[in-house]
Amino acid sequence: MKLLHRVVVALVVLLTSGAVGHAASRSERAADDAAGLAASAWDAVKTGAGGLWIAAGSLFGTPDPFEYLPEQMPDRDQRFLALMDAAGYRLAAIDTSEGVLGQVRIRFAQQRAPSSEDLDRLRRGLAEHRARHFSPVAEAEWRALRGAVAVNATAGYRASAVTMDLLPWPKVSFHVIPRDPNTGSAL
Numbered sequence: 001m002k003l004l005h006r007v008v009v010a011l012v013v014l015l016t017s018g019a020v021g022h023a024a025s026r027s028e029r030a031a032d033d034a035a036g037l038a039a040s041a042w043d044a045v046k047t048g049a050g051g052l053w054i055a056a057g058s059l060f061g062t063p064d065p066f067e068y069l070p071e072q073m074p075d076r077d078q079r080f081l082a083l084m085d086a087a088g089y090r091l092a093a094i095d096t097s098e099g100v101l102g103q104v105r106i107r108f109a110q111q112r113a114p115s116s117e118d119l120d121r122l123r124r125g126l127a128e129h130r131a132r133h134f135s136p137v138a139e140a141e142w143r144a145l146r147g148a149v150a151v152n153a154t155a156g157y158r159a160s161a162v163t164m165d166l167l168p169w170p171k172v173s174f175h176v177i178p179r180d181p182n183t184g185s186a187l
Contacts, residue, residue: 063096063104063167076133080141083125084108086118087148089162101168108144108162113152122149140170151176 066072070081070091081091089108097103114122122145130142144162151159151174161175 063098063102065094065096068094068096068104068106068166079125080129083122083129083145084162086114086122086125087145088112088114088118088152089148092161103168104166106164106166108164110148110152110158110160114149119149136170137166140164140166140172144172147172147174155179 070078073081084091088110090111091106092109093105093107095103095105095107126142126145129138129145133141141164144164148159148162151157157176157178159174160177163173163175165171165173
């Protein structure tokens with residue numbers, strides 16, 4: 001606590017030293033540099049605190065369902081939806097709820113088996129997605145796509161639905177059902 005108090009006092013002294021009159025003209029430049037340095041450090045602290053405040057607010061606030069509609073999603077998320085479509089899944093539901101921690105859950109339902117062209121596009125898209133995006137949500141998206149494709153490649157089972165929790169912590173779950181051994185379709 002004493003360290004924090006000393007840092008605050010030092011910042012106040014540096015900030016006020018540039019605003020107070022100067023005894024010698026030679027030291028004017030040094031005082032202005034110190035005040036500028038303190039001001040830029042203060043701006044960096046305010047910016048960092050603002051970012052943390054926004055992150056905390058989004059974690060504890062009520063998620064706005066409008067922000068999660070496909071038309072409102074940023075380009076990166078639109079590309080993920082296109083990859084899910086290539087894998088044969090359509091957006092089935094977006095669930096948002098509030099509480100101590102807001103929750104956002106997106107469900108995808110399998111609508112068709114992907115074609116060989118879809119699988120090629122999906123492989124390229126997965127490699128690009130993995131190389132370009134580094135975040136817990138991006139990791140969950142990658143796991144959703146890889147898991148669905150892997151399960152659907154088996155002879156005995158298929159992932160009929162994929163559920164992604166985006167908030168409060170990203171996670172993925174699969175609804176795996178057996179295929180009919182005679183026709184290859186779900187029982």
